[in-house]
C-alpha cells in the first residue's frame with residue numbers, strides 16, 4: 450500500500466475527554482470539576498471540545514449535568530463547544546444550553562446500535578433526519594459519528610462497506626464531517642488504511658475524522674496510518690480518559706497528550722501547548738484518583 454497523499458501540515462484535534470472520557474465514570478464528578486476541565490483544555494489551545502451529551506440520564510447518568518456545565522464554562526471566541534444529541538429532544542436541550550454545534554451518533558453494527566441507542570441503524574438514520582432539519586434552521590452544524598468501524602463488541606468483524614454506507618448516509622443528510630469510531634480499539638494500521646480507502650469512495654477524505662480507542666495499544670499507529678491516507682482531524686481524550694458504556698472492556702480514547710507529542714515530532718501544527726495539556730490531564734486524573742493514562746504525561750512528570 451502506498452501513501453495516497455502527503456502528510457498534512459496542520460491537524461485539527463477534537464477533544465472528547467469531557468464527554469467520551471467521563472461518560473463511563475461510575476463515581477460522581479462535580480459540575481465544577483467538569484467546568485474546570487473544559488476551561489483548562491481551551492486554555493491549553495484546544496479549539497474544539499466535546500463538553501457533554503444530551504441523552505437519556507437513565508442511559509448515561511454521568512452526562513445528566515451537561516446543561517449546567519455549558520452554563521458555567523467560559524466560552525471563548527473561536528472555540529467550538531459541542532455535545533452529543535441522539536434525537537430532536539436532545540437537540541432542543543442542547544440549543545437551550547448554548548452549544549456551538551452537535552453530533553449525532555450511529556453505528557456500522559446492528560447489535561451495537563441496539564445496545565447504544567435502542568434502535569436499528571435505519572431507524573437511527575430516520576431519527577437523525579428531523580434533527581438535521583431543526584439544526585439547520587437554528588444555524589447549528591452537525592458532526593456525525595459511526596461506531597464500530599473496525600470491529601464490534603457483539604458482532605466481531607465489520608465490513609468496511611457497511612461503514613462506508615452509514616458514513617455516506619450521514620454525510621448526505623448534512624453532517625459536515627464524519628468521525629470513524631474504533632469503539633473497541635481493535636483496529637490495526639493496515640485495516641485502518643483499507644477502511645479509509647473504502648469510506649473515501651463515499652465521503653471525501655478531508656471530511657473524515659479518526660476516533661481511536663487505545664484498548665489494544667494501536668491508536669497512535671492507526672492515527673499515523675490515517676495521516677498517510679490524508680485524514681487530518683482526530684478525536685482524542687486528555688489523560689486517555691474514557692471507554693464506552695456499551696462496549697465492555699473498551700479502554701479510553703487515545704490520550705490527547707500522546708497524539709500531540711507525536712504530531713509535534715512530525716512538525717505538524719495544532720496550536721496546542723503540550724505542558725498546559727499535561728497539566729489539564731493531571732488535574733482531572735487527581736480528581737478521579739488515578740494516574741493519567743497518557744504515557745507522555747507520565748514520562749514528563751517522572752522526569753520532573
Ligand SMILES: CC(C)(COP(=O)([O-])OP(=O)([O-])OC[C@H]1O[C@@H](n2cnc3c(N)ncnc32)[C@H](O)[C@@H]1OP(=O)([O-])[O-])[C@@H](O)C(=O)NCCC(=O)NCCSC(=O)C[C@@](C)(O)CC(=O)[O-]
Pocket residue numbers: 469472502503504505506508509533535536538539540542554565566567594595596597630631632660662693694
Ligand atoms: C437514544 C435514547 C434516548 C433512546 O432511548 P429510548 O429508551 O429508546 O428512548 P425513548 O424515546 O423511548 O425515551 C425513553 C426516555 O428517555 C427520555 N429521553 C429520550 N431522549 C432523551 C434525550 N435526548 N435527553 C434526555 N432524555 C431523553 C424520554 O423522555 C423518556 O423518558 P421517561 O418518559 O422514561 O422519563 C437512549 O438510548 C440514549 O440516551 N442513549 C445514549 C447512549 C449514549 O450516550 N452512549 C454513549 C455515546 S456514543 C459513544 O460513546 C461512541 C462514540 C460517539 O464516542 C464513538 C465511538 O467510540 O464509537
